Amino acid sequence: MIYAAEFIGAKIKVMNATNKSLQGLEGSIIDETKNSFKIKNSKQEEKTVLKKGAVFMINNDTIKGDEIIKRPEERIKLKK
Numbered sequence: 001m002i003y004a005a006e007f008i009g010a011k012i013k014v015m016n017a018t019n020k021s022l023q024g025l026e027g028s029i030i031d032e033t034k035n036s037f038k039i040k041n042s043k044q045e046e047k048t049v050l051k052k053g054a055v056f057m058i059n060n061d062t063i064k065g066d067e068i069i070k071r072p073e074e075r076i077k078l079k080k
Contacts, residue, residue, distance in 0.1 A: 004076050007032050007058060012039055015062065016055040022047065029058075034071045 007029050014025040025047055031038035037056075039047050051065030068075055 005059075006076065007037070007072070010059050012037065013057040014039075014049055014054060015057055016053075017049060018053040019050070022049050025049065032072045035069060 008031065010029050012027060012029050014022050017023055025039060025041060027039040027041035027047075029037050030040045030046065035052065036048050036050050039049060041047065051069050054065035056063045056065060
């Protein structure tokens with residue numbers, strides 16, 4: 001189950017976000033909190049994207065941010 005995977009280090013693309021300026025952002029996840037991802041893009045800039053209301057492409061899987069609003073350690077423990 002992708003929701004139980006570790007996301008730090010994964011490739012990510014923001015497909016949709018409440019902050020439209022972040023749509024299309026691509027990079028690697030460098031940190032994850034209950035409510036957000038911190039992404040480093042190809043210009044080595046760090047951006048924080050809220051999970052709520054966003055849709056992500058992580059390692060070629062589409063993931064709705066609303067479904068993963070949990071602390072990483074809680075999300076990883078989810079049953080399959």
